[in-house]
Amino acid sequence: MACDTQTVVVVGLGYVGLPLAVALCKTTECWGFDIEAKRIAELREGWDRTGEINAERLSNSGLKLTDQPDACPSADIYIVTVPTPVNAENQPDLSIVMAATRTVAGMLDAARRPVVIFESTVYPGVTEDMCGPEIERLTGLKAGVDFFLGYSPERINPGDREHTIDRITKVVSGQDADTLERVAKLYEGVTSGGVFRAASIKAAEAAKVIENAQRDINIAFVNEITQIFEKLDLSVWDVLDAARTKWNFLPFQPGLVGGHCIGVDPYYLSHLATKLGKNPQVILAGRDTNDTMAKWMAEIALGDRRPASILVLGLTFKEDVPDLRNSKVADLIAELGADAAVTVHDPFADADEARHEYEIELDSTALDRRYDLVVLAVPHAAYRAQMDQLGQLVNEDGRFFDIKRAVPELRDTLGARYATI
Structure with missing residues (x-):
């Protein structure tokens, strides 16, 4: 049962988004959106093809599922958890994350002063220099005034039953001090591992990308x-x-x-x-x-x-x-x-x-x-x-x-x- 009045929409329900959305349902009303109708149909039937969430846990979570952006209510927080692959030339392919950004732009209600948090792996600068301006272009809203940007890198390890979303330390960041605390509070309700407040969004983006590069x-x-x-x-x-x-x-x-x-x-x-x-x-x-x-x-x-x-x-x-x-x-x-x-x-x-x-x-x-x-x-x-x-x-x-x-x-x-x- 939700114990917080805010509403969260998770965009992308793969290995990262689904476990996060299910965990969020413990503390807030959460909607899960994915453009793949087949994926939503499977989840409604209780089947997670990734094997991360079992049918009982999914059914009992209270997660609301949809493949229609218009079906999502106005939310206080939007979290983008879509893939960021590379193309045939091994260059970053940001098309999916930018498409998700445009979807979120169509959902925003400035009256709620929403926070848009990105979890997708990107290089430093993508959130503030590309995603934020794209939302501004499409909506006429102003980042830092009408909506706010945050970044919290995903750390899901497929098949790992020890380092799950509810146990790991979550790196969080925001474009200003108030946004940082809003992001921190959200994730503190998700994980027993606590949160680490990064010095900036770019620092959080960089931390994620070097974790895997180092390995x-x-x-x-x-x-x-x-x-x-x-x-x-x-x-x-x-x-x-x-x-x-x-x-x-x-x-x-x-x-x-x-x-x-x-x-x-x-x-x-x-x-x-x-x-x-x-x-x-x-x-x-x-x-x-x-x-x-x-x-x-x-x-x-x-x-x-x-x-x-x-x-x-x-x-x-x-x-x-x-x-x-x-x-x-x-x-x-x-x-x-x-x-x-x-x-x-x-x-x-x-x-x-x-x-x-x-x-x-x-x-x-x-x-x-x-x-x-x-x-x-x-x-x-x-x-x-x-x-x-x-x-x-x-x-x-x-x-x-x-x-x-x-x-x-x-x-x-x-x-x-x-x-x-």
């Missing part, structure tokens, strides 16, 4: 040393096992870096750097290493072999989530399939989405056959729970390639036919 660079370092050690016939996993015994060693692991954040956000930062006349060498070097990792992994998995049949287990960008956005497994499949037929299986991924996004057909019967090469690309718990069956997928003279060393126990049964990076 991307760290993974790139580990990916690079993995390639170096492979030339020495030295397992990077053995090296990491030893290095982790030092108290301040950062336990990053090699792998494919995809998803909607880590594989994208560094390009937002590098775009800004280039605009400012600074060559972002470290950021782009990390991106280049991670973006080419799929090709290197395919070469290692194939070795000198030319298998007639290949099975790739997992297509989502990380384990135990259905999220296919920017999955680098698709790149791996393309490299593996240059000279062989590749079968793809994933118990989480949506077959229609895989076909639409990557032209990849998922085979639900793939585990009923045997292959010359089996690549465990995404170690879903469902795979790890059936260790014996995984080993039986490999032909007598075949090979099992375990990218993340998720099932090292298979070495006991497969011997030299088990390999990893």
Whole structure:
């Protein structure tokens, strides 16, 4: 039951917006808006395709859902939680966030002195220099007078049941002191982790984009040393096992870096750097290493072999989530399939989405056959729970390639036919 008289509208009900909207319902009247009618219909039926909110919690939340902007009431706070991808040239694609900005502009009631908060990841300056002026242009209203801008970067980690929206520290910001406190008060009612008041909106925008850029660079370092050690016939996993015994060693692991954040956000930062006349060498070097990792992994998995049949287990960008956005497994499949037929299986991924996004057909019967090469690309718990069956997928003279060393126990049964990076 709402305990606050204000009304909030969340624009965009994906991995970020839906958990936030459900959490907000504990303290205020909240509406969830999404342009995808199918998504709204699913949520009304109690099904969240992202797997973040279960049917019971969604039903009991009291969240009001609509795909029609006119159905939303005048609100005190609007929160934009839409994707900010990159285009084919790895340049920031702000079209979705600007479209959402225009939608919000059509909803504003200046009499309520509303706050428009952006959670979408952007480079510093987008909220105040692009989104705010667009609202002013469309409405004739004045930012800081008739409506107010805030920014609170999303920190949702798909599939993470520990660092949920109601437990994490929320960075908040506003264009003036009063707006900052309004934003802070809103999020203080959402999370037990408290809020951190950033010095400015630009500081909050920058904090978000460097969080993921830093992680991307760290993974790139580990990916690079993995390639170096492979030339020495030295397992990077053995090296990491030893290095982790030092108290301040950062336990990053090699792998494919995809998803909607880590594989994208560094390009937002590098775009800004280039605009400012600074060559972002470290950021782009990390991106280049991670973006080419799929090709290197395919070469290692194939070795000198030319298998007639290949099975790739997992297509989502990380384990135990259905999220296919920017999955680098698709790149791996393309490299593996240059000279062989590749079968793809994933118990989480949506077959229609895989076909639409990557032209990849998922085979639900793939585990009923045997292959010359089996690549465990995404170690879903469902795979790890059936260790014996995984080993039986490999032909007598075949090979099992375990990218993340998720099932090292298979070495006991497969011997030299088990390999990893």
